[in-house]
Amino acid sequence: MSKRVGIEVSIALADVVGMANTDVVAAYPITPQTHIVEHLAELVADGELDAEYIPVESEHSAMSACMGSAAAGARTFTATAGQGLELMHECLYVASAMRLPVVMAVANRALSAPISVWGDHSDVMACRDTGWIQIFTENGQEVVDTALCAFRISEDNNVLLPTMVHLDGFHLSHVIEPIIMPEQSQVDAFLPPNKYPFFLDPARPQAMGDFAPPAIYTETKWAQEVNLQKSKETVLKAWKEFAEIFGREYKPVESYRCEDAKILLLTMGSYSETAMTAIDKMREQGDGENVGLLRLRLWRPFPTDELRKAVENADVLIILDRALSFGSAGGPVGMEIKSALYDVSKKPRIVNFVGGLGGRDITVGNFEELIKKGIDIAGNGSENEFEIFGVRE
Amino acid sequence: MENCTIYVPRLITKKENFAPGHRACIGCGEALAVRLAFKAIGQNVIVVNATGCVEIFTSQLPYTSWRVPWIHTLFENTAAVASGIESARKAMIRKGIIQDTKTKIVAIAGDGGTIDIGLQALSGAMERGHDFLYICFDNEAYMNTGIQRSSATPFGASTTTSPAGKESIGQFAWKKDMPAIAVAHNIPYVATANPSYPFDLMAKVKKGLEAKGPAYIQILSACPTGWGCPGELSVKIGRLAAKTGVFPLYEVENGKYSITVDFPKLLPITEYTSLQKRFRHLQPEMLEQIQQKVVRKYEELKEKTEMSGCCGQTGTEE
Amino acid sequence: MGKSENELTWKEIEVGGIVTEPGNASQYKTGDWRSQKPTYDFSKCIKCGICQIFCPEGCINQNEEGYFVADLFYCKGCGICAHECPTFVITMKEEE
Numbered sequence: 001m002s003k004r005v006g007i008e009v010s011i012a013l014a015d016v017v018g019m020a021n022t023d024v025v026a027a028y029p030i031t032p033q034t035h036i037v038e039h040l041a042e043l044v045a046d047g048e049l050d051a052e053y054i055p056v057e058s059e060h061s062a063m064s065a066c067m068g069s070a071a072a073g074a075r076t077f078t079a080t081a082g083q084g085l086e087l088m089h090e091c092l093y094v095a096s097a098m099r100l101p102v103v104m105a106v107a108n109r110a111l112s113a114p115i116s117v118w119g120d121h122s123d124v125m126a127c128r129d130t131g132w133i134q135i136f137t138e139n140g141q142e143v144v145d146t147a148l149c150a151f152r153i154s155e156d157n158n159v160l161l162p163t164m165v166h167l168d169g170f171h172l173s174h175v176i177e178p179i180i181m182p183e184q185s186q187v188d189a190f191l192p193p194n195k196y197p198f199f200l201d202p203a204r205p206q207a208m209g210d211f212a213p214p215a216i217y218t219e220t221k222w223a224q225e226v227n228l229q230k231s232k233e234t235v236l237k238a239w240k241e242f243a244e245i246f247g248r249e250y251k252p253v254e255s256y257r258c259e260d261a262k263i264l265l266l267t268m269g270s271y272s273e274t275a276m277t278a279i280d281k282m283r284e285q286g287d288g289e290n291v292g293l294l295r296l297r298l299w300r301p302f303p304t305d306e307l308r309k310a311v312e313n314a315d316v317l318i319i320l321d322r323a324l325s326f327g328s329a330g331g332p333v334g335m336e337i338k339s340a341l342y343d344v345s346k347k348p349r350i351v352n353f354v355g356g357l358g359g360r361d362i363t364v365g366n367f368e369e370l371i372k373k374g375i376d377i378a379g380n381g382s383e384n385e386f387e388i389f390g391v392r393e
Numbered sequence: 394m395e396n397c398t399i400y401v402p403r404l405i406t407k408k409e410n411f412a413p414g415h416r417a418c419i420g421c422g423e424a425l426a427v428r429l430a431f432k433a434i435g436q437n438v439i440v441v442n443a444t445g446c447v448e449i450f451t452s453q454l455p456y457t458s459w460r461v462p463w464i465h466t467l468f469e470n471t472a473a474v475a476s477g478i479e480s481a482r483k484a485m486i487r488k489g490i491i492q493d494t495k496t497k498i499v500a501i502a503g504d505g506g507t508i509d510i511g512l513q514a515l516s517g518a519m520e521r522g523h524d525f526l527y528i529c530f531d532n533e534a535y536m537n538t539g540i541q542r543s544s545a546t547p548f549g550a551s552t553t554t555s556p557a558g559k560e561s562i563g564q565f566a567w568k569k570d571m572p573a574i575a576v577a578h579n580i581p582y583v584a585t586a587n588p589s590y591p592f593d594l595m596a597k598v599k600k601g602l603e604a605k606g607p608a609y610i611q612i613l614s615a616c617p618t619g620w621g622c623p624g625e626l627s628v629k630i631g632r633l634a635a636k637t638g639v640f641p642l643y644e645v646e647n648g649k650y651s652i653t654v655d656f657p658k659l660l661p662i663t664e665y666t667s668l669q670k671r672f673r674h675l676q677p678e679m680l681e682q683i684q685q686k687v688v689r690k691y692e693e694l695k696e697k698t699e700m701s702g703c704c705g706q707t708g709t710e711e
Numbered sequence: 712m713g714k715s716e717n718e719l720t721w722k723e724i725e726v727g728g729i730v731t732e733p734g735n736a737s738q739y740k741t742g743d744w745r746s747q748k749p750t751y752d753f754s755k756c757i758k759c760g761i762c763q764i765f766c767p768e769g770c771i772n773q774n775e776e777g778y779f780v781a782d783l784f785y786c787k788g789c790g791i792c793a794h795e796c797p798t799f800v801i802t803m804k805e806e807e
Contacts, residue, residue: 023481023485023488023490024477024480026476026477026480050487050488051484052480052481054476054477054480055521056473056476056517057513057514057516057517057520058514058517060469060473061470061473061513061517061518062473064466064467064470064474064476064477064514065473065474065476065477065480066477067466067474068466068473068474068475068476068478068479069478069480069481070477070481071464071474071477071478072477072478072482072485073481073485073490073491074480074481074482074485074490076481090467091466091467091470094466094467193490200439200462200478201462202436202437202438202439202462202494202496203494204462205436205459205460205461205462205463206462206463207452207457207459207462207463207464207465208464208465209442209452209463209464209465209466210452210454210455210456210457210465211452211453211454211465212453213453213454216454220454
């Protein structure tokens with residue numbers, strides 16, 4: 001039987017990538033992702049994982065090597081963070097458009113300048129339109145489980161898209177957590193070998209990556225969009241089958257104590273666990289109205305239907321963004337959710353906070369404060385389109 | 394052409410791995426170079442192509458000129474993509490996922506994609522020792538985007554971003570010595586070639602393919618559009634590039650230099666420059682300066698050859 | 712012959728825009744770019760094949776008598792063959 005072990009999340013993630021019998025890892029060091037790829041290099045060096053580890057000279061080349069590897073038909077993994085993700089940026093679009101099933105862990109990190117190695121979601125939000133499947137995780141167990149699911153989803157021949165597994169830098173990547181590591185037999189039952197149907201092969205010449213004149217570009221992009229939207233079916237199917245084997249269920253939008261809640265807080269990533277504690281505490285204290293928590297796990301494709309359903313009985317929805325979208329009308333998540341709810345006749349009043357930037361903690365107490373402030377703004381209004389949380393005036 | 398070699402072209406394979414119907418400019422030296430290189434490469438290959446002239450003129454949805462597996466992703470990352478393919482196949486062969494078909498990995502790019510924006514990825518791939526052949530089709534500027542200068546543009550050439558003018562002689566820097574940079578990576582094979590010498594070109598491509606580890610070949614590819622010359626002169630101009638010493642033909646095997654098509658007496662560079670509009674503005678004194686440097690560089694190359702203990706063959710393809 | 716870029720619908724585009732028919736660009740006619748065409752005086756031809764090797768299009772083939780002739784479906788009329796021919800078989804003439 002699987003045992004719960006105390007293990008650093010990055011190490012556990014690398015171990016499960018190893019259990020997936022990954023063929024190629026191409027990576028470049030960047031904090032706070034380093035422990036993941038260091039451990040993979042170690043597994044390869046010790047002969048525990050039969051893979052090629054390509055110590056590339058940049059993240060741009062990391063993703064480029066991954067594209068080549070996936071096109072050759074190999075199970076391919078990389079990890080990055082922050083500036084590294086941005087250096088890969090143009091490659092990200094190509095990997096998805098060319099339908100190359102790469103799996104990448106992103107230890108989410110703030111963007112320069114000023115340079116910060118600590119966590120927030122600025123890096124991922126700059127990559128939200130790159131056509132990747134993107135899944136957020138909130139604890140070590142989810143990281144391990146999601147990594148395994150990511151291979152399954154990406155390589156499914158109905159999908160053939162790259163997937164990002166987001167884990168908050170330091171708050172998740174560097175903590176030791178109790179994690180149930182899967183048995184190899186469970187991994188093998190859940191994850192079939194990668195059968196990329198278009199692998200580069202002299203026996204079957206084909207051209208990948210043609211250029212498109214205006215007469216055909218729109219058709220290629222629409223085909224890509226339809227495919228990404230449709231991939232949700234496979235994500236749901238993979239999670240269902242994962243639950244059957246491993247007993248842990250995942251949903252695109254997770255609800256916590258929402259049944260009787262008219263006020264909802266929405267978070268993504270590791271801060272969700274702190275938010276839950278805050279909600280428990282507020283309920284125990286009988287502190288005003290009952291508050292529930294929504295956690296957005298599936299970021300791309302965006303789960304519009306699930307989100308609308310999750311908020312249908314709410315009066316107030318407080319959204320915490322961990323990135324600024326400079327010069328715009330809100331945080332990236334806030335704007336997206338407002339947009340998703342615009343056409344719904346009965347929708348909650350939305351209050352959008354941006355906080356937790358560059359590794360700034362949001363404590364249980366801070367969450368209580370944020371929720372109360374959100375309720376107040378929902379009732380009394382604010383002159384701001386969105387609120388910055390925790391800034392010194 | 395001497396009579397003894399005149400029928401040799403008929404020994405070259407008729408098999409075209411690069412289909413006609415490509416959209417290269419009329420008289421394109423690069424299309425010719427690619428065509429010849431792929432006669433030498435054959436079909437057991439995976440091609441990684443950087444963005445650039447070749448990529449554009451051989452691929453336009455829903456068509457391809459390639460009869461071998463081909464992938465293009467971006468501009469500056471070709472060597473990195475090739476690294477990924479090479480490593481993937483290595484792992485999958487070792488794990489029994491695919492059979493070892495001894496398939497070669499060939500990365501191709503232009504001078505901009507190689508010597509400017511792609512240099513880092515190429516350096517990384519050469520340093521790591523991936524088993525692949527990298528061919529730079531060097532037409533000495535960014536032709537696809539409209540003849541902008543690159544670091545491979547020769548000194549004095551007028552381009553759209555190094556235009557000759559009252560205060561400018563055109564390209565202000567000497568052509569970057571990329572083969573020397575490749576040699577500095579201690580890779581087994583480095584060469585220069587030119588489609589006007591097809592047998593030399595094909596022999597080098599074959600050697601590069603067979604080398605264990607990274608190989609780098611830079612092929613000068615005349616560009617009638619960018620160089621300002623009639624298309625019919627592409628092959629002649631390539632020949633003159635070698636005969637004047639402007640673009641010497643040599644190879645470096647495991648660090649040992651040899652000139653493969655040597656000319657004991659170089660022709661004056663004006664034989665080469667006078668046929669091309671890009672050099673038309675150069676005054677005699679400037680041409681003389683270039684002439685002296687070309688000769689000096691050629692002498693340096695000969696010294697390297699002598700130090701390597703190899704003697705070049707004289708005028709093998711004359 | 713498959714559908715052209717003007718006809719393909721988004722549903723018909725191969726996954727990731729892959730082209731699965733190798734060398735299908737040979738359906739594309741480049742011959743109409745030509746302003747000059749090669750003409751031949753085969754009485755001078757020694758069948759050396761130099762014209763063929765230097766053709767950027769790869770469109771010169773041997774006919775039944777063994778003479779090397781450009782395929783005018785592809786020939787762009789660059790004139791390299793005429794310029795390189797050692798026995799001056801080929802003359803470029805204006806297209807009519």
